[in-house]
Amino acid sequence: xxxxxxxxxxxxxxxxxxxxxxxxxxxxxxxxxxxxxxxxxxxxxxxxxxxxxxxxxxxxxxxxxxxxxxxxxxxxxxxxxxxxxxxxxxxxxxxxxxxxxxxxxxxxxxxxxxxxxxxxxxxxxxxxxxxxxxxxxxxxxxxxxxxxxxxxxxxxxxxxxxxxxxxxxxxxxxxxxxxxxxxxxxxxxxxxxxxxxxxxxxxxxxxxxxxxxxxxxxxxxxxxxxxxxxxxxxxxxxxxxxxxxxxxxxxxxxxxxxxxxxxxxxxxxxxxxxxxxxxxxxxxxxxxxxxxxxxxxxxxxxxxxxxxxxxxxxxxxxxxxxxxxxxxxxxxxxxxxxxxxxxxxxxxxxxxxxxxxxxxxxxxxxxxxxxxxxxxxxxxxxxxxxxxxxxxxxxxxxxxxxxxxxxxxxxxxxxxxxxxxxxxxxxxxxxxxxxxxxxxxxxxxxxxxxxxxxxxxxxxxxxxxxxxxxxxxxxxxxxxxxxxxxxxxxxxxxxxxxxxxxxxxxxxxxxxxxxxxxxxxxxxxxxxxxxxxxxxxxxxxxxxxxxxxxxxxxxxxxxxxxxxxxxxxxxxxxxxxxxxxxxxxxxxxxxxxxxxxxxxxxxxxxxxxxxxxxxxxxxxxxxxxxxxxxxxxxxxxxxxxxxxxxxxxxxxxxxxxxxxxxxxxxxxxxxxxxxxxxxxxxxxxxxxxxxxxxxxxxxxx
Numbered sequence: 001x002x003x004x005x006x007x008x009x010x011x012x013x014x015x016x017x018x019x020x021x022x023x024x025x026x027x028x029x030x031x032x033x034x035x036x037x038x039x040x041x042x043x044x045x046x047x048x049x050x051x052x053x054x055x056x057x058x059x060x061x062x063x064x065x066x067x068x069x070x071x072x073x074x075x076x077x078x079x080x081x082x083x084x085x086x087x088x089x090x091x092x093x094x095x096x097x098x099x100x101x102x103x104x105x106x107x108x109x110x111x112x113x114x115x116x117x118x119x120x121x122x123x124x125x126x127x128x129x130x131x132x133x134x135x136x137x138x139x140x141x142x143x144x145x146x147x148x149x150x151x152x153x154x155x156x157x158x159x160x161x162x163x164x165x166x167x168x169x170x171x172x173x174x175x176x177x178x179x180x181x182x183x184x185x186x187x188x189x190x191x192x193x194x195x196x197x198x199x200x201x202x203x204x205x206x207x208x209x210x211x212x213x214x215x216x217x218x219x220x221x222x223x224x225x226x227x228x229x230x231x232x233x234x235x236x237x238x239x240x241x242x243x244x245x246x247x248x249x250x251x252x253x254x255x256x257x258x259x260x261x262x263x264x265x266x267x268x269x270x271x272x273x274x275x276x277x278x279x280x281x282x283x284x285x286x287x288x289x290x291x292x293x294x295x296x297x298x299x300x301x302x303x304x305x306x307x308x309x310x311x312x313x314x315x316x317x318x319x320x321x322x323x324x325x326x327x328x329x330x331x332x333x334x335x336x337x338x339x340x341x342x343x344x345x346x347x348x349x350x351x352x353x354x355x356x357x358x359x360x361x362x363x364x365x366x367x368x369x370x371x372x373x374x375x376x377x378x379x380x381x382x383x384x385x386x387x388x389x390x391x392x393x394x395x396x397x398x399x400x401x402x403x404x405x406x407x408x409x410x411x412x413x414x415x416x417x418x419x420x421x422x423x424x425x426x427x428x429x430x431x432x433x434x435x436x437x438x439x440x441x442x443x444x445x446x447x448x449x450x451x452x453x454x455x456x457x458x459x460x461x462x463x464x465x466x467x468x469x470x471x472x473x474x475x476x477x478x479x480x481x482x483x484x485x486x487x488x489x490x491x492x493x494x495x496x497x498x499x500x501x502x503x504x505x506x507x508x509x510x511x512x513x514x515x516x517x518x519x520x521x522x523x524x525x526x527x528x529x530x531x532x533x534x535x536x537x538x539x540x541x542x543x544x545x546x547x548x549x550x551x552x553x554x555x556x557x558x559x560x561x562x563x564x565x566x567x568x569x570x571x572x573x574x575x576x577x578x579x580x581x582x583x584x585x586x587x588x589x590x591x592x593x594x595x596x597x598x599x600x601x602x603x604x605x606x607x608x609x610x611x612x613x614x615x616x617x618x619x620x621x622x623x624x625x626x627x628x629x630x631x632x633x634x635x636x637x638x639x640x641x642x643x644x645x646x647x648x649x650x651x652x653x654x655x656x657x658x659x660x661x662x663x664x665x666x667x668x669x670x671x672x673x674x675x676x677x678x679x680x681x682x683x684x685x686x687x688x689x690x691x692x693x694x695x696x697x698x699x700x701x
Contacts, residue, residue, distance in 0.1 A: 041300070043315040044452065046257040046308050049300045053126040054094040055174070057115040058083040059102045061134030061148045068152035074230055075133040076103045078240045082131045090305030091248050094129065107134070107148040112160060116168040126174040133240070178261055178301060180219040180243055218288040219243075219268065229281045238283060242271040249304035257308025261289075262297035295412075321346050324368045326487050333373040336469060337423055338381050339487065344440065344447065395636050396679040396697035398651065398661055405665045405684075405692035408439050410446045415685030417462045418672040421469040421486075427674065427683050428472045428486070429691055432459035436474055438486060441676075441683070441693055450474075450484050454491035462504050466511040466528075473514045473528070475502030481516055483528060493531050498524070506547040506556065508570070515556050515570070517544025523558055525570060537568055539575045546588045550595040550612070557598050557612070559586035565600055567612060577615045581608055588631045590640065592654075599640045599654070601628040607642055609654055621652050623659040630672050634697070635679040643670025643684055651696065665692050 041049070060079025063071050083101045086092030100115045112132075119128055135146035137155060144150075144159035151158040229238045236244075243264070245251075251267035252259050268285040276283030289296050322343055329339040345353070345361040353361060360380040367377040413433035420427045426447070427439045435451035450472070458477030465472045471492070472484045481495035481502055495514075504517035507528075514526045521543055522536035542562035549556050555576070556568045565579035565586055584603035591598045597618070598610045605628060607621040621640070630643035639660070640652045649663040649670055668687030675682055682694040 040254050040256045041258045041298075042452075043257075043308075043311050046303075047312065049258050050093055050303060052093075052300075053123050054086075054092065054098060054129070055119060055122050055126055056083070056086045056092070056094040056099040056129040056131070057102070057112075057119065058086065058100065058129070058131040059107050059112055059115075059133065059147075060131075061103075061107045061146065063104065063148070064135075064146070065149050066152050069135060069146065069150065072134060074232070074235060074237055077235050078133045078237060079103055079131060081236070081244055082133075082240070085244055085247055085302075086129050086131070088248075091302050092129065093303060105148060109147040109149055109158060109160060112147055113164075113168065116165075116172075119168075119172045119174070122172060122174045124173045124175055127176045128172055128174040130169075176299075178219070178299070180239075219265065219285060229276050229279055229283050231275070231279070238275050238279070239268070239272055239285065242268055242275070245271070247302045249302075249306065252304040252307055255304070255307040255311075257304050257311050258300045259302045259304055260297050261293075261299040261301060264301060265296070318347065321365070321368050322488075324371070325364075328367075328373050329487065337425075338378075340423075340426070340440070340447070341381055342377075344443070344445075347447075395638070395700045396634065397700050399696060399698050402661065402663065402694065402696050405663070405694045406441075406444050407665075408444060408446070408691040408693065409689070410437055410449075411435070411689045413459070414668070414671060414687040414689060415691055416460060416671050418674045418683050418685040418691060419463050419465045419472065420674045420676050420683055421465050422467060422677055423469055424676045424678050424680075426469075426486075427691070428463050428465060429672075429685055430460035430463040430474055431689075434459060434476075436460055436463060436472065436484070438472075438489075439691065441681070444693075448486070448489045450489055450491070454482075456480065456482060458501075461502060462516075464505050464507045464514065466507050467509055468511060471511075471528075473505050473507055475505040475516055475518075477501040479518075481505060481514065481526065483514075493528070495526050495531050495533065497533060500543075504544050504547040504558070506549045508549055508553040509551060510553055513570075515547055515549060517547050517558055519543040521560070521562075523547070523556065523568060525573075535573065537573050537575070539566055539578075540564070542585075545586060548589045548591045548598065550591055551593060552595060555612075557589050557591060559589040559600055561585040561587075563602075565589060565598070565610070567615075577612075579610050579615055579617070581617045581620075582606070584627075587627070587629050590631045590633045592633050592637045593635055594637055597637075597654075599631050599633055601631040601642055603627045605644075607631060607640065607652065609640075609657075619654070619657045621657055621659070623650055623652075624648070630670055630684070632673045632675050632682075634675050635677055641673050641675060641682050643673045643686075645669045647686070647688075649673060649682065649684055649694070661696065663694055663696070665694075666690070 058079050060076040062073055062076040086094045087096050087099050102111050102115060122128055132145050137144045137146060139155055143162045144155050146159050231238050231241055234241055246264045246267040247259055251263040253263050265287045273284045293299060325339055325342050328334045342364045345357060345364055363377045363380040367373050411431040411433050413431050415429050415431050417430040418427055425441050427441060429437050434456050435449050437446045438448040440447050456476035456478050460474050460476045462475040463472055470486060472486055473481055475481050479498045479500060482491050483493040485492050498518055500519035502516050502518050506515050512528055514528055516524050521540045522538050524533040524536055526533045540560040540562050542560050544558050544560050546559040547556055554570055556570055558566050563582050563584060563586060566575050567577040569576050582602040582604050586600050586602050588601040589598055596612060598612055600608050605624045605626060607628060608617050609619040611618050624644040626645040628642050628644045632641045638654060640654055642650050647666040647668055647670060650659050651661040653660050666686040666688050670684050670686050672685035673682060680697050682696050683691060685691050
């Protein structure tokens with residue numbers, strides 16, 4: 001039988017990492033924690049975790065003054081090890097000046113409360129660790145942690161009650177919390193050292209939950225009617241032994257250098273019950289994630305320094321190599337297609353490369369080392385099928401059978417807008433998650449995420465790309481536009497000065513200007529080289545939902561929630577014409593390649609085809625049963641593609657007004673549609689957080 005710690009006045013190892021402002025109420029349990037376990041911190045994000053201010057109070061009680069309370073030899077040892085781990089710059093990263101270790105006589109009631117009181121001075125963005133290893137008890141409806149000077153006969157006045165801890169923890173302004181409890185709580189103060197168990201009593205469940213609260217992830221050592229065991233041969237309790245191993249890097253499953261709450265849960269699930277079984281006991285950790293902890297796999301606890309240093313070095317080398325490739329591109333030695341293929345080969349892990357891809361990758365690396373592009377590298381990339389720029393669009397027809405769409409996943413909020421690059425094999429998406437993503441439509445991978453420190457501070461509502469495919473312009477609820485270098489992912493410029501959410505953006509055919517629409521009912525024309533905007537274009541009586549620019553760059557067409565479209569002269573800023581006919585908000589607009597017609601989508605469930613010369617409505621397209629939110633015109637000008645709230649896309653013949661095909665696949669509102677420049681594929685974005693690529697058209701024979 002495993003070696004004992006005395007039972008009902010049970011050992012409690014409580015690690016509270018930070019204190020959000022909430023009280024110590026019951027936590028909300030999730031059978032499976034939210035978030036994706038494969039979520040990975042980028043190298044920059046992982047290094048940023050190191051910069052979070054950190055504080056710690058570590059308490060261990062092995063020797064009690066009151067002889068009625070059994071001593072617990074492992075608690076001081078556990079506390080010292082936890083203190084060492086938390087103050088290790090390569091693990092917890094708490095400066096020793098910010099850390100307090102209370103053991104022996106220092107672990108008194110007043111000592112603990114004074115240390116907790118000092119945490120009131122911590123900054124709001126801090127992580128605060130509070131570790132307690134000692135006895136815990138439950139008497140009636142009250143739960144206690146037992147300090148060194150507690151009296152067994154007078155816990156109410158000498159122990160640390162949950163209510164008292166509540167008051168102190170609620171006063172701590174730090175913004176992150178996680179709890180680890182290696183204990184059981186019992187209904188009273190009883191002691192029988194002859195029994196080598198630490199049984200987790202049924203009422204202990206409620207006791208442990210009383211130490212959880214808003215934003216505080218809870219890790220319990222054992223479930224109901226199980227034993228929380230110790231390992232005297234290792235001078236640790238079983239749970240804390242593996243907790244320390246996990247926090248020191250053993251739990252870093254994806255080796256991204258950050259140990260997260262999700263990874264610690266998985267690690268403890270794998271290790272604690274196995275060791276408990278080897279010691280003849282039953283001991284399975286339990287975990288609860290409160291509802292306001294949205295994604296435990298993005299909830300950092302500690303650093304795995306070895307993995308992070310390795311990734312940082314690899315990232316530095318990769319960045320150097322990518323910079324070299326971009327220098328080749330800007331020197332005219334690589335076209336954009338070859339640049340992107342070379343970048344993809346250099347970025348992909350070794351195990352993801354096939355034999356011929358590895359050969360091509362090696363030629364690219366050799367060229368980088370030489371500092372020049374030679375025939376061998378060019379030939380290797382050609383053999384990989386680096387695509388050339390697409391030819392002028394051909395007349396297309398619908399495929400007899402449309403295959404199932406390809407799904408692109410990566411956003412964790414709805415996709416609001418999509419733009420396809422001129423090369424036809426990349427697309428940029430904008431999302432309510434605050435990021436943009438650059439997608440390779442051939443490999444179905446996300447090549448780059450545009451965001452982070454340079455990113456928008458709110459949902460991204462709109463995106464457009466420049467005609468050369470080198471840049472994207474995005475608009476956001478943070479009331480700014482940003483200009484992105486797609487080769488590097490760098491935000492080159494932030495366009496500021498608006499006082500409301502940006503909801504639409506388009507780029508002129510010469511790539512020199514962008515036009516934005518916003519909640520303030522106005523349009524602005526921006527000089528992308530200077531970041532300056534002209535006077536607002538006023539006329540709409542409700543917010544702007546969408547924009548399109550004529551192929552000659554002289555006019556813009558805006559769609560608004562006032563049910564109208566307006567045609568604007570971009571030289572004079574004058575509104576030349578108002579297009580009236582929809583009975584509900586106009587949500588989207590696209591202009592045909594000849595510049596003579598526009599197609600609008602509306603909340604009235606219809607699309608309308610407009611003659612831009614005289615403002616007449618040539619045709620109304622009916623077939624959607626719900627609000628239509630997106631529209632695009634094919635490069636040959638013969639068809640329009642729409643997306644609606646019913647999750648469907650429809651392909652319309654603009655000459656006949658007939659719906660030629662309905663495409664189903666999204667599980668939510670279709671917010672955006674775009675067509676590749678060769679006219680072959682449709683790219684759609686949805687409220688279901690995904691993009692889908694539809695191979696719908698093929699050239700006429």
